Amino acid sequence: MRAWTLPVLAAWIAVLAATPFVGDNYLVKIATFVAFYAALALSWNFIGGLAGYPSFATAAFVGLGSYAGALVQNAGAPIVVAWIAAAGVCAMAAAALGAIVLRLRGHYFAIGSIALVEILSLVASWWSGLTGGGEGLNLAFLPGGPDTIARVFLYAMLGIAVLALVTTVAVTRGRLGFGLRCIAQNEDAAEMVGIPTTRYKMAAFVLSAVFCGAAGAAYASWVAYIAPSDAFSILLTVKVPVMVLLGGAGTVLGPVLGATALVLLEETVWARFLEFHQAILGAVIVALIFFLPGGLLGLAARRRTA
């Protein structure tokens, strides 16, 4: 990790945490979404950035987390308990689904992981007895004025993002991170030097689901209504890896930087170019692939060594 990573992260957390005191609730909401997507990007980084397995299952775990959290919350549990339960459910689901998709590699893994999003979305809309199906699921309208609720969910999402960050730092510095990087570069050689590759990949896949589950559950409590097509969004499941690529995959700061940049970019681009904002974001992605292969951090590194 670079020397200036920790101070930058501290500054990032401070800026987001300060938004309720410097701006209106709209700015707080944008900060909350920055934290939300940072948590998702950091989660994706375990399996996509470190282990090199291109996962498109993010939306499956966010959606599953939303539904699990909603059901636990509607059963009377306090919201934080519901979020933790949702994270647990997603961990178990990731272990079960991982046993299937982690046997695949490269393109087939990518396709298998996208299939998870579609499958869970179909299950959610078909099992209307439990999930309300296409009609969706209501959650309790939390008491509290707009300011308090805005802060509660800013700090909730920021908390989840920080947890993901701390875990990322621990993993990157530790044995698991080293092993995952070996798997990413040469899985067979990794097995040869004594890395239990199946278990390590499973750990990365579970870690990539846990914080998504919590973030999904927090989002459900925040929005107070969820439905299958929005909870399991293909756009989100592709946007998150793009964020990590934009920031710099396999690093600690990359996912955070990429998520922040893309959310702010969407804010500024969307507000300006009503008709063609989607095409412009598409162009940004294309430019990213050609001119920023290492992401923003790659840019910084290239500048340092140039």
Add this chain to the structure above:
Amino acid sequence: MTVTLTRLLRTLGAALLLSAPPAALAQTLKIGAPLALTGALADEGRKQQVAYDLWLRRINAAGGVNVGGRKLKVELVTYDYQTNEQRASQIAEKLITQDKVDVLTAPFGSGHTKVVAGVAERYGVPVVASVASSESVFNQGYKYLFGTLAPNGGLTDALVKVVAKQLPAVKRLAVLGREDVFPKSMAASMADGAKRAGLEIVYSELYPVNTMDFSSPLSKMRAAKPDWIFVSGYTKDLVLARKQMADLGVTAPVVTMITGPAYREFAEALGPLAENVTSATWWSPAVALKSDDVFGSTQAFVQDFQARGEKGEPDYVHASAAAALIAVQAAVEKAGTLDKAKVRDALAALEIRTFYGPIDFTGNGMNAARELPIIQVQGGKAVVLAPEALRQGALRPVK
């Protein structure tokens, strides 16, 4: 810290601040409208935009809204929420906190309406939805959410009455509904209404949102030999289902598609196949009503619509969207203030007659149930079969 990084972040930050508009102008009535101008509901979003514009031109031409003796100009603030739930909730927050709107209209999607209503309820900003008709959109106890469409239960009861009267032999109903908020509740209330009227449900299934093919359910439906086929869904689904019914020789004397025939696009995409398909709707241009609103009459609304260069005739989405703003205007004028709580109370107590029909919001915020027009595509146009006062033709069986 490398120069490129700081410069990039600074420009992004600055751009964000610039996007917040300057301080509010002098006193005007500001209405916030999140619209789906791109994404899956782009078509429907544009209809709302056109309807809002027709009302806006009329109200500002008449000098604005009369609030406690003062005429206030009306400003409509719209953003594109891209048929994206997260964007819809962000825009609701932006309209309320930055644009400081007095009232909100709701997005097209039922689910997205509930998300925007959640944000508005917390700020105590009234929201008037123009295209949410199932009770499940109004089941969260929100006091600030209102809807101009009457509950969709009324549609199916009217349908059953018309068919029972004009084609009494029809007894066997097949129901194919889309697993989605509005179409699913339509399918359920249709089956319920038919059972109550003594009809037999010989087939009933739900299809998933992204269906690309109906051949299997339609083949199963044909084996059940229904004499009334009911399908609910969005225009794309209904066009596909009707075409595949023709392909597979699946037919019945009565074919009802909710709310296909209410849209011009349905008849255009199907051509001859659209003939004699029935539907229920909340409004039809044939409903010639006088009204004490900015339009004065249904004809005036239709003429404004065509004068704006729009093709064909307005459908219930246009009418209901304009009615939503008429209701806002009436409430603000009745309350005599822009105070949100008072405007909300005025909306709840509102009882007015508009070119679109009566508006009388009930307990959960939905417009009161009323006799809804039943239409059938005859000669490529939607002809009103009921209620009796508006009848333009008789129910023709599908060939």
Add this chain to the structure above:
Amino acid sequence: MDAALLAQVVLNGLMLGALYACIAAGFSLVWGVLNVIDMLHGSLIILAGYLTCSLWSEWHVHPFAALVPVGLVLGLAGAVLQFVLINRVVRQPVLTTLTLTFGLDMILYNVMNAVFDATPRRVTLDLGRLTFGDVVLPWDRIAAMIVALGLTALLYAVLRGSKLGRAIVAVRMDREAATLMGIRVPRIYALTFGLGAFMAGVCGALLAIVYPVTTNATGQLLGKAFIVCVVGGLGTVPGALAGGLALGVTESLGSHWFGPQAAALLGFALMLVLLVVRPTGLLGRKGYE
């Protein structure tokens, strides 16, 4: 359950499968040869659909007449796109090429929305149907079966018969060796992507009769192409056809016995099972993972 209904359901499945095969043919070729997952494929099909609808409504050009011209237009565009853009990253890992084509898809999706807007439109043409007792076979679906077989035969002829085809196969087997043999790989990649786009064009033109054309459908088309390629297997000519027919029959029977929502779920479940049990797919060959 009487035999006629079962026959109808199975035939429905085969005809639907033929459509799926058309949708997946080009996608499977690009994935098999270039090892690129082309997220643009759904939008290309819809673009072809829009062009065919315009040709039909403005100049009354019969869709069957439009099949080849629309295919060629898209084929050319595809070849240029590959040569100019995608070739530069074609050897990058799947994440890069998939994200690139996703970005391009967002651009095409937005442009189509602006030019054609999202109203579902269709070639209002009734080709009639064949009936055998209770069993009904719509002609436009039969046409789809013919086009599916035609595309497969075309691919077979090109890959087996022509110089271009042998070059494509050589590049697919070993890029380095092919270069040593004097094959200009970037050109072959461009022609292959072009051929894939041509197939998308032909499929889109055909689809304009069968399905309402709207940009909302691009995602579903891509989803079906994914499943068909995995089920049928890469690296063989009839792979897409086999995968399409298998998926069509599975969904049709699944919907008949368990309902439409279960059918969609069954399609994905079939894919996951095959991904694990036979990653090369029903007919696929080793070495194309």
Add this chain to the structure above:
Amino acid sequence: MSALLELRGLGKRFGGIEAVRDVSLTVQPGEIVGLIGPNGAGKTTLVNLITGVHRATAGTVRFEGADVTYQRPHEAARRGLARTFQVVQPFPQMTALENVTAGALFAGAAGSVAAARRDALAQLERVGLGAEAHKPASILTLPSRKRLELAKSLAMKPKLLLLDEVNAGLNSSEIDAALALIRGIAAEGVTLVLIEHLMKVVLSLSTRIVVLHQGALIADGPPKTVVDDPRVVEAYLGARFAQRHVQARDSHA
């Protein structure tokens, strides 16, 4: 002292082809066994069976007395059963130091990443790659990469090391350096199995030679006798040559 490695009736069938047929072999601690045989004799397949890369279709593998026939490669590595690759398999974007650290951290079971890094540096210096420690593995020369492979294997603290043609592609002076290194490893008590074609290496190092031909063991004994065994000559040089060799030997006797 029971055998370190014991193969009994080991076999591997790929569809119709029987790559390894009924191999029984024991290796005592401290031995240096040369495993030779013409190309395609099944040497690498045998190594793959021992280290769990392939699943045996017949017979058993025992290591330190325990049955490890169906062990996974990483379990073999952690048990101290390490191997090098005929085609060197580095972690390309990692530096030489990180490559060796991987061995120390996992199979070598170092306490922490830092400890593993220290072990790794020691092994790199030992094989003479101390200077290139921070270079990416992908840009090392072939001999350096071979030495990197050796350093990585040492960092895994092996009890039995299977060296699969570790000298292939080296010139004679590089081979001498490699031989010195291998002698040093053996001196530390690591049991070695040399999978080799270079007779010079095999004869000078091995305490015992085992010959594999078409998947089966055809000879097992001290280097001198095995090399003269007619069946071995026949396996390598063909039957006719073998007879002439035998006649020549008998005429001199």
